[in-house]
Amino acid sequence: MDKLRVGVIGCGGHAQTHFQMIAAEPRLHLAGIAEIDPKRLADNTARHRPERSFADYRQLLDEGKLDVVHVTTLPAHLTALVVECLERGLHVSVEKPPGMSAAETAQMAQAAAQSKGKALVSFNRRYIPQILALRQQLKAAGGTLQCSTTYHKNQTTLGELNRAGLLPDPVICDAIHHVDLLRWLAGVGQDRAALPVSVYSEVEDGARLGAHRHQAVIRFDNGTVGSLMSHYGVGFRIQRAEAHAEDFSGYLELSGEPQCELYQARPGEGESTQGTKIDQPLDLEAVGGPGYNEVRHFTDCILEDRIPWSTLEDAVQTMKLAEAIRSGHKGPLA
Numbered sequence: 001m002d003k004l005r006v007g008v009i010g011c012g013g014h015a016q017t018h019f020q021m022i023a024a025e026p027r028l029h030l031a032g033i034a035e036i037d038p039k040r041l042a043d044n045t046a047r048h049r050p051e052r053s054f055a056d057y058r059q060l061l062d063e064g065k066l067d068v069v070h071v072t073t074l075p076a077h078l079t080a081l082v083v084e085c086l087e088r089g090l091h092v093s094v095e096k097p098p099g100m101s102a103a104e105t106a107q108m109a110q111a112a113a114q115s116k117g118k119a120l121v122s123f124n125r126r127y128i129p130q131i132l133a134l135r136q137q138l139k140a141a142g143g144t145l146q147c148s149t150t151y152h153k154n155q156t157t158l159g160e161l162n163r164a165g166l167l168p169d170p171v172i173c174d175a176i177h178h179v180d181l182l183r184w185l186a187g188v189g190q191d192r193a194a195l196p197v198s199v200y201s202e203v204e205d206g207a208r209l210g211a212h213r214h215q216a217v218i219r220f221d222n223g224t225v226g227s228l229m230s231h232y233g234v235g236f237r238i239q240r241a242e243a244h245a246e247d248f249s250g251y252l253e254l255s256g257e258p259q260c261e262l263y264q265a266r267p268g269e270g271e272s273t274q275g276t277k278i279d280q281p282l283d284l285e286a287v288g289g290p291g292y293n294e295v296r297h298f299t300d301c302i303l304e305d306r307i308p309w310s311t312l313e314d315a316v317q318t319m320k321l322a323e324a325i326r327s328g329h330k331g332p333l334a
């Protein structure tokens, strides 16, 4: 089988994770890269040894004979590039956040609907094997009833890029990972991300620039209720989540290497139940193995003509929810 020819546009910090995932996927070949910064172009050419390197992404698209493009620029530069790649019929991996706003995501989704190429938004939490295995357990327990996510960071430089107009506010740009994770944990009963129907959000920006605080309660279309807490001025970068089905609970620690604790209650005396910690490890092989990630999923989808789990159309919902949380929305969502 011929390998799919991949190009990467934008070779900055986070592109390095994409290069690693591409190198680890034997069905992909790094055909070319494009980067406008000459030093970054030279460094990434030496490090990742693509077939060809370009300062101008259009030359990569014209001459690279590509099947797939990863667009890993900052959000302000993303939309025009993604739309152009889709108009050329290429498959496109879109970094998160998918644009500066839900309107930009919708613009890209429209281009995807008219393209013969597929698009996947790199909401990478959806593809973490421990999260996929927990979803299976929640589904087996009858579906998620309640879930919550925590996404905290100590003060970051996001505020500077935000003020330069290159990023949306942190909850849309960054904590969106756990806005989307809430939808993904809530949606297990129907094997898709749940759709938010109402949001009650409290927002405080504090005295320090960029130290945004958000606390939101969200009801989903399947009746599941979720909550998000995010704060950009805490003591450390902490990322956690929990999800509960009838008599079953999963607690995820995602600040470093993902870990998951599971608890199951069984009938006890009379009306009561006896809760126990499940010692058996999660079955990661059943969800693609410990090395599963969004690049492997996207490659499967392209080769087997399947719809990716995180399409641009679906990402519009996550962006709208993140925007509602940021604006302190209280009530039903349109």
Ligand SMILES: NC(=O)c1ccc[n+]([C@@H]2O[C@H](COP(=O)([O-])OP(=O)(O)OC[C@H]3O[C@@H](n4cnc5c(N)ncnc54)[C@H](O)[C@@H]3O)[C@@H](O)[C@H]2O)c1
Pocket (backbone or CB within 6 Å): 009, 010, 011, 012, 013, 014, 015, 034, 035, 036, 037, 040, 055, 056, 057, 072, 073, 074, 075, 077, 095, 096, 097, 122, 124, 173
């Ligand atoms: N999923 C995650 O966990 C995660 C983590 C960090 C960053 N990100 C996302 O990754 C994206 C990139 O972030 P970053 O920190 O790597 O940014 P970065 O600024 O380090 O890299 C972006 C690169 O794109 C290049 N670029 C811009 N326009 C270009 C064009 N037209 N052609 C070619 N190159 C162009 C820039 O020169 C720069 O080198 C952001 O959207 C960010 O939200 C995701």
